[in-house]
Amino acid sequence: MKISYKVLYLLLSLGFTGITKANITLFSLFQSNMVLQRDKPCPIWGTATKGEKILLLFNNSTYKTTAGKDGKWKIILPAQPAGGPYQISISGKNTVVLNNVLFGDVWVCGGQSNMQFPVRELAQKEMDSARDNNPNIRLFTVGIATDYVPQDTIKGGEWKFASVETIQNFSAVGFFFGRYVQEHIGVPIGLISDNLGATAVEEWMSNEAVHQFPQFDAYYNTYLAPGKSFKQIQQDFERGKPAWEKQYYLVNDPGLEQQWYKPDTDTSDWQTMNLPGYWEDKGLPDYDGSVWFRKTFDLPPDFKGNFHFGIGPADDYDIAWVNGIKVGETYGNQNLRGYSVPDSVLKPTGNVLVVRVFDAGNNGGMYNMFWDQRWAGKWLYKPGEKINAASFKKPLVPNAYIFGSPTILYNGNIAPITPLAIKGFIWYQGEGNSSRAEEYKQLFPAMIQDWRKHFNQGDLPFLFVQLANYNAGPGEDWAALREAQASALALPNTGIATAIDIGEANDIHPKNKQDVGKRLGLAALKVAYGKDTTHVSPVYKSMEKSGDSIIVYFDDTILTKDKYGYVHGFSIAGADSVFHWAKAYIRNDNTVVVYSDKVKTPIAVRYAWANNPDELDLYNKEGLPALPFRTDDWKGITSGKTFSYTE
Incomplete structure (x- = not known):
């Protein structure tokens, strides 16, 4: 077959020679004004033409690599102390320069709407706005994407200095957490807001993670097993x-x-x-x-x-x-x-x-x-x-509900950032799983372990918010969900910040995000930064029966805010498993005596076991509320309820 010179020229001009070079591109997070993780080897990656030589200049040092057959490249900077600003230059066919780069601690802020909830929607604006203008806090919001297979890019996003203006559209919990940590640790903080309202935990788990659980088999076999993207x-x-x-x-x-x-x-x-x-x-x-x-x-x-x-x-x-x-x-x-x-x-x-x-x-x-x-x-x-x-023959089509389909948010939003060096995670989610609280007791720890596995940086700190008090009507599904959340504390390097006393009965999105952020910050000081003097919420330790009372022991000194010295929020039950609201008082620094005239031989006790406990006044000296708990393992209203999927 003959080909004219004109046709050959046209093909060459359109790039059909296979040798046309593509510009270097960086993964979306690598921008000017970013924060990179201190004290760890720090990968930087992107794409270029296959075989293209890549040169990175940083802090008077040069690093080289070559783009692979798929055009991908990665350079790992050696661990750096906190500091900056620095300039990073990456060259190939073109040159990309990143300015004002800091090294500090990078935290991923995950979850659903109470993590997504922005500063601008707070009921009360902060009076001390000077604290909000902090160039050592940098903010990045990931644009939401979905897929059946892990992606290697994320949608949009831009690193911004924290200021009164830029924080308005950022996660309120994330910002107040980052501000608290930055002010107490003194290093730059990078916050990556990666969350979406009305979502369930299984949406944020990887394909392998949900495959551990048989209730996902029908969904997995239909959409995930083929290993194909949307x-x-x-x-x-x-x-x-x-x-x-x-x-x-x-x-x-x-x-x-x-x-x-x-x-x-x-x-x-x-x-x-x-x-x-x-x-x-x-x-x-x-x-x-x-x-x-x-x-x-x-x-x-x-x-x-x-x-x-x-x-x-x-x-x-x-x-x-x-x-x-x-x-x-x-x-x-x-x-x-x-x-x-x-x-x-x-x-x-x-x-x-x-x-x-x-x-x-x-x-x-x-x-x-x-x-x-x-x-x-x-x-x-x-x-x-x-x-x-x-x-009827049903064809396979991309079929995903952004507020319900397992794994699609992990694949679109978490998987792409897993090569990134980070400090840890904060998480505020659970509302979307409250009807399946017992199942959450397995899924939530599995998700934590799943993220740690894919980030491959050991047992990264994972700090989470326990659901706030909400819904004045009857029901215990949120109480059961809080218990499921707290059970994740059995995993190493985890911390909890309860919101049991700062919710709103008629609003699933309570406006007090400042205290939530501070409590997560306290958990970070203890779990991630090793501050042994930091106190978190008192936690139930053990109980013993004593006549018509139950003695409850906590792991911290406790006090009551009730002016008469009583403690509200306890209920007690005998062998009939019927709970009655109880009277309680503090006997020693870490001990509460619980009793009820209606239960002569008590065998179990619960504290704050309701969707919206009416009055709670059990705190430690630092003003942090005791975690809700129960001593029984009797079946609850979410027992046996799991994820189900039908076409």
Whole structure:
């Protein structure tokens, strides 16, 4: 085969020679103004052209490496003491210069909404704003990403000096923790906020970690065992999609044949269904296949631009039209649906939204409109194509709910930073697992060990917040979750900061983040920095029965804030396992006597064992509250409840 010189020149100009060099890129965290971990070998990595020579200049020393076959490179700086600022220069085809780099302690701030909760939402602003302007505290917020396999990059993020302005959008707990540690230890502090509200612990565990637990088998075997990313699964699906649609998905549907998506469709025989919800619960039992839904809407006054709507997740697939124009389609019963409609399609009033929802087995429908409640309410509906789910072929598609699918947040947000040298972790999460507290007792320690394994820096300090008092109604699921959290203290280099006395009964996001940060800081001084004089919350040590009383021993000197010297929050039970609120008083420095007229022969005692204990006054001399506890192991309301997954 002959090739013209013009064609050859074109191919060369487009880079088909295989020798065109790519610019050096650094992993997203490596920027000017960053903090690198002191006193440890410190990896710096990135990408370049395969075989490209990389030169790093730092502190009058030169370090060299070569990009591998995959274009990746890594240079490890020798351990450095705290200090700076420094300049780091990395050269290959191009040169990248990092300025104002400090060496200090780097902490990863993980969890859900109470860790994500930003400074700007605090109820009371700090009067001493000068403490907030601290160039020795640097802040970085990771942009959230998800995937089925570990990623090697993170989304966005920029290192910023701590100032009154920059802290406003940063984790309040993270900042107040970092400020406390910086002021007491005196070294630069780097805080990496890597968290997301409304998430469960299993979302932050690696694929290997969840594979230890049989309740994840169905999910693991479907989505994780193939070892493919969202992108790879989507590409596989797109290749087979035309044949699948022709054979299974878009056949024998009168709605498609008669074009029910058109605004002028006769709907006189359509029925009404109140959404969200599964249609099996709303008049269509044992129905698999397509159901067409229809709703009219008006635009907001003075609306301009594209119109975005979200119908939440749909089980299993959907196609959406507005005014007869297709605006989107989504596959998978966990994925959130969000579609944009061009203004050219819209009119001020009487717009017609039609959604064809297709269920391939089990439940079907638009079942969760929490994220865009404009669409909740009455819809017209009409069944279309009914199928035999047993013979319907379901393709594998990326199918992940960002607020519920295991491992996807670890893979997108934690896995990429595991090569980074760090000091430790702070963690505020558990609300999303409160209905499965007993299970959390296994999952949470497994996650801690999982992170330590992948960061590969020994037993890194792991400090966590015990859930605050919340929810004035009956229930003990949060109490059980607090117990599950505290059980992780059996692992080495762990510390706890309880918020049992600073919550708000009617707000799952209590505004007092300053004390939470300080208590985590105290735990850090003791666990991570070896300050033996630092006190943390008093912890239950042991008990003994004494007639009609139980004697409770703590590991620290205790006192009560009650002006009459009593201690509230204790309950006591006999052999019938029925607990009664008890009277209690401090007998010695570390001893509480608990009794009740209703229990003559007590065998078990609990302290602060409620979702929202009414009044607590048991503290140590440093003003830290005693940790909630129970001495029995009787089954609770979350016993036997575990993660479950169905397609």
